[in-house]
Amino acid sequence: MTDHEERLSSRHQHVFLGEDHRRNETRTWIVIALTTTTMVLEIAAGSLFGSMALVADGWHMSTHAAALLIAALAYLYARRHARDPRFTFGTGKLGDLAGFASAVVLALVALFIAFESTKRLMAPVPIDFGQAIAVASFGLAINLLCAFLLGGHGHGHSHGHGHDHGHKHSHGHDHDDHHHHQEHGHHHPGEAPSRPVQDNNLRGAYLHVLADALTSVLAIAALLLGSLYGWIWLDPAIGILGALVIARWSFGLMRDTGRVLIDFVPGDDDLSGEIRRVIEAEGAEVNDLHVWQLGPGHHGAIVSLAARKPAPPAFYRERLSHIAALSHVTVEVEAA
Known part of the structure; x- marks a missing residue:
């Protein structure tokens, strides 16, 4: 295996x-x-x-x-x-x-x-x-x-890494359930900056x-x-x-x-904006996006997107994996 x-x-x-x-x-x-x-x-x-x-x-x-x-x-x-x-x-x-x-x-x-x-x-x-x-x-x-x-x-x-953090993981949904499990990693040059x-x-x-x-x-x-x-x-x-x-x-x-x-997210939240920019850079359109805090330094996101040539959910999760603040991601993909 x-x-x-x-x-x-x-x-x-x-x-x-x-x-x-x-x-x-x-x-x-x-x-x-x-x-x-x-x-x-x-x-x-x-x-x-x-x-x-x-x-x-x-x-x-x-x-x-x-x-x-x-x-x-x-x-x-x-x-x-x-x-x-x-x-x-x-x-x-x-x-x-x-x-x-x-x-x-x-x-x-x-x-x-x-x-x-x-x-x-x-x-x-x-x-x-x-x-x-x-x-x-x-x-x-x-x-x-x-x-x-x-x-x-x-x-x-x-920083995406800590003794009490557990593991960063994501979910993808298309017609069947796909599960992606990714270990924590430290930031490297070129990755998204860490959030306070x-x-x-x-x-x-x-x-x-x-x-x-x-x-x-x-x-x-x-x-x-x-x-x-x-x-x-x-x-x-x-x-x-x-x-x-x-x-x-x-x-x-x-x-x-x-x-x-109460899962309030400010309208100018940079995390939501960063997720949108990453998805739209791949030629997809974000139909629905929910971001909320799970704990100190940890955020969850549910992303529903549509694309003319949709890629598997794992593709979009990989594109979002550099955002250290995201610890739980669900991606839903539809054909435009």
Whole structure:
């Protein structure tokens, strides 16, 4: 049996996890451990020494630990069920689902901060500036460490090869079913450029850490100025500003993950345009084209084309094989 025949007879798998799935999962668990440890220490120390600032910051960190847990469990579940045939197109989108959930939690955090800040703006309360600055500085140090661990929040490039990717495969349909199985390969000169890859699950975790860091930075600035000039109102005022920034991050994450979940493709999507250009260069006309994201760095496509002298589906699949972002292709050929 030739290599080609062996590939044709192989049962393909729909594994569309991100290239750095395991690394991102591990780092998310480390950040959860750091956040949870800090949370427990702050609540315990605050209760022992009667510091409400420590207790409040500890419970505040618990909300971010819960959101980070969503991200970590999504990574774990997606990896363990990556080859489960019940998931028609794999588990690559679980990260986007978790990212959407993180965006909702971020929105709730922003609302809570805005609500509490508005209350304190209308009815100021005494502030122990020294203790509050110390707690905010400690929280900032922890958040900067976590942000470093999650740095880049999932940006990378798709190269068509990775430990968790599985195999790139395509389907062709004419009158009979044809199956084509192609292994991943790296880009070579002259091939289509790699596309940016964004892991929205890691992005959600990163934004939670960043939101906490931003809150700490703004709090330190407000507390320092408040201690110097007696501006008690500045702390809740800057709290409202921080809530607006976090709400904006939440909206952006919700928009991007929501688009992936409902298979939204922008009208100027370069991947769709590249597929059309390749097919039309072969003298065929694209009658129908569907492109959607299967996971970070992985896209699926269904191409229905017509040609006066139609070639087999395998011919058109081969012409599209240089596009690394395509991991699952179905080609339907009709005579014009």
